[in-house]
Amino acid sequence: MSIYGVTKGTKFEEQVDKNGKGEEQGASMYAGLAFLAKERGLDEISEILLKIATDEMCHAGIYEVLNGHTNQDIFELLKKIAPAESNAFEGLNQFAGKVRGIGLEDAAKQIEAIALDERRHGELLKNIVDKQSK
Known part of the structure; x- marks a missing residue:
């Protein structure tokens, strides 16, 4: 069963949108921190932060799908x-x-x-x- 649009039009739609925006901001923040860590020679920390950034962006994508904001084609x-x-x-x-x-x-x-x-x-x-x- 697809989760596409299942929260659209429900009492959870607004919260799902807020969660998605928070995840997007988190992804950007962690990616920026990863860049700074890499610049400072903190390669292991940079890799961890970049992995977190990737996870956060994936979470944002799930919220986009839940509210049907992603084109299905x-x-x-x-x-x-x-x-x-x-x-x-x-x-x-x-x-x-x-x-x-x-x-x-x-x-x-x-x-x-x-x-x-x-x-x-x-x-x-x-x-x-x-x-x-x-």
């Missing part, structure tokens, strides 16, 4: 999202250039790394969609 949605991920590459690199322009070289390098990830995400999603449509 997985491949149609991925087809729409793939170009946005790929196209983020150029915009993020432009942003990195602006950040570099005010002397923040290390920040610009991190944004460029994010840009590469976004392009890779787009390629991965496109491959999933292409493979599924065959």
Whole structure:
């Protein structure tokens, strides 16, 4: 039995939404702490915090499904999202250039790394969609 949308329209819908937002914020916080720990050479702690961040994001995803906020047509949605991920590459690199322009070289390098990830995400999603449509 699917849990898709089972809390939508119930007295629990609002709480499920709040829980999901809390999990999203927790994921972001733990990921940030993991980055800082890695930067400080605390590799083991960084790995633990990153695992917690991943768990929190998975929890947020479950809450999204419970309230029916996720598109059930997985491949149609991925087809729409793939170009946005790929196209983020150029915009993020432009942003990195602006950040570099005010002397923040290390920040610009991190944004460029994010840009590469976004392009890779787009390629991965496109491959999933292409493979599924065959």
